[in-house]
Amino acid sequence: MESCVHPLIGQLQPIFNELHSSTAATLPSVILKLEYIIGDEGDTFFQGSAGGEFRASHSGLSNWVNTQIKDLFSKSETQLAGILCTKALLGTDYIGSNSLLQFFLQLLEGSVRSSDVVVSEKSAEVWGLLLNNSGSFAEGTAQTRLKTCIKDLRMTGDAVDKVAASLFLCQLLKHTPSTVVPYLHLVFEGIRVALRDLSERVRVNAACVLQYALSVMYTSMGSSTVIKLLDSFLGDSLNGLESKKRTCSMVPFCVLTLYFFL
Known part of the structure; x- marks a missing residue:
């Protein structure tokens, strides 16, 4: 239902579009945009404690974000973008449940095996940070x-x-x-x-x-x-x-x- 679409999806969609096409030179600035939205929204960014329509809206946002990040991890050329997105989310309450922890840990574990030195090392670093917050x-x-x-x-x-x-x-x-x-x-x-x-x-x-x-x-x-x-x-x-x-x-x-x- 249109009424249950979280308003943040509209702000995040162009950022994820940029992440899918970003290069090593442009990726840091795109991640900064994502971090700005996360920081600007504060505690309300991924809060799903409310009921009714807001809860449905939050669930839709969560599923949408997970899909976007999983897509980034699925391609070698965008794996680093997925890793940095995950790192940006560590400062929020988003990755709180055991199921989400397992979801992101598995994504990162796969990237640690990358032949790209930067990707494997950054993925291991974020994996460690996530483990530390678990x-x-x-x-x-x-x-x-x-x-x-x-x-x-x-x-x-x-x-x-x-x-x-x-x-x-x-x-x-x-x-x-x-x-x-x-x-x-x-x-x-x-x-x-x-x-x-x-x-x-x-x-x-x-x-x-x-x-x-x-x-x-x-x-x-x-x-x-x-x-x-x-x-x-x-x-x-x-x-x-x-x-x-x-x-x-x-x-x-x-x-x-x-x-x-x-």
Whole structure:
């Protein structure tokens, strides 16, 4: 019914049209327009607590926005636009229900596997921010993702899986470190394997995970456990120096990193 159409759809439609055709140069200005509307509307932007016609109108807006953002994620050339739209919505109460959290987390998780470095890294960043805003819902999501990451890092497989695992692990260590601490020894195992991978991108991202993991280890573990983990990891890393240079070019870096933390 026309009377149930939310008035904001009229304001948002041209912005989403621009997002679908935006370039790397124009995307920031289009996102600013979206953020302006969100900020200008304040608490009423996605409020659906009222009843009757207003509730129907809000439901229509929510469904419409979800469809628009999903369409952006569905095309490689507009994935970054979808990621930045999601980030813009983090400051509102829009992504509040578990179903919407799951919806947006899944969209972002798919983009973390992108071959585009900017897209994958930005998607992981927003995924982490969304997880951080998810309250109790975050725990189960973090545990499930952690298990997948550890498995992907330790197995010899697609570089895309290992890069994604590293990006996710960085966010888990940053936003939900308590989830990772009981499994840090497994994370270090995965890092050790990834640092010897043939793919430079895998090795570089694994080195980033190493830095986060060391920080978490020092702030959450006792000295005896820290020494045990470091001895094991440093020994394996030094042994890696005897391997072919192309498969362990990040090993000297990780050794230096360990000495820096020591």
